[in-house]
């Protein structure tokens with residue numbers, strides 16, 4: 001389902017595209033914050049343009065939630081300045097939605113009213129968002145009884161009631177959500193971004209980062225370790241498809257096939273899993289560029305292999321390395337020569353899935 005078929009959340013007169021990206025939508029300069037006697041944010045400077053998405057990544061305790069709370073105005077910085085010229089509402093879905101004794105529907109209604117959304121519009125928005133996030137009967141359940149993922153959906157919906165424009169702050173928005181709900185959130189946020197909504201979010205989902213981020217700030221112990229831009233993410237190249245194939249033949253034949261196919265354009269990695277020491281069957285896990293996947297599947301079949309499964313789109317961001325400060329497109333490992341080993345071990349060409 002594509003949000004906006006009713007055009008309700010589109011602000012009249014606002015262009016859908018070509019939103020001017022002002023570097024001064026939100027600016028933090030040298031912001032520091034102590035909590036419990038500890039310096040948890042150290043001289044953070046950050047700019048969010050209008051219609052830009054900034055993603056904060058970092059290990060637990062690196063300061064992401066504290067930074068979001070400062071942007072939301074829940075915490076005041078001890079040092080530095082926060083300047084916001086973004087027009088429109090400031091919306092937030094931060095961690096820890098209180099489990100108040102309301103049903104989801106009651107809670108969303110009250111939150112919308114507090115935010116000043118007119119009743120007719122509010123009713124429409126609650127209806128559309130609850131459908132989009134597949135809330136179903138959970139609308140009539142009390143918040144304390146909701147599952148973690150469902151509570152997260154309610155949290156996101158309450159943040160989105162004012163509609164696009166302004167600034168939205170999201171702490172791990174996809175956490176606990178099922179795949180359809182994750183996809184719904186990402187496509188809605190993509191649409192909101194195009195309509196000029198500035199987004200700041202702590203998120204560790206590589207595909208979210210790849211699709212949404214204009215800037216990525218890597219936090220480490222309260223500092224900005226690295227900052228990456230959209231152009232850095234563009235170096236990631238196109239999305240990746242995983243193919244699982246069954247290959248048959250003698251050791252020599254399989255090695256020949258491997259040598260031939262591993263060099264094909266668009267092949268990024270191949271893991272070889274031998275079924276048994278004596279047998280002539282191997283499972284190969286492939287990582288290939290999407291644009292070459294049909295061609296490579298054809299080559300596998302032509303080599304006498306069969307396709308066990310094809311999985312869609314994997315992000316090329318290596319999160320662990322990103323958190324350590326490496327460039328988003330940098331991958332570990334080099335291609336190694338193929339060899340055959342027992343089933344318990346696997347071979348890898350060109351690094352690994354990790």
Ligand SMILES: Nc1ncnc2c1ncn2[C@@H]1O[C@H](COP(=O)(O)OP(=O)(O)OP(=O)(O)O)[C@@H](O)[C@H]1O
Pocket residue numbers: 035036037040058059060061062063064065066067
């Ligand atoms: N109210 C508080 N009092 C004292 N220390 C706090 C408080 N809130 C957070 N901290 C500390 O501040 C540091 C940063 O916490 P924060 O929640 O911002 O990190 P985070 O990057 O969001 O972590 P996580 O990924 O686990 O959510 C941590 O060391 C945390 O223990």
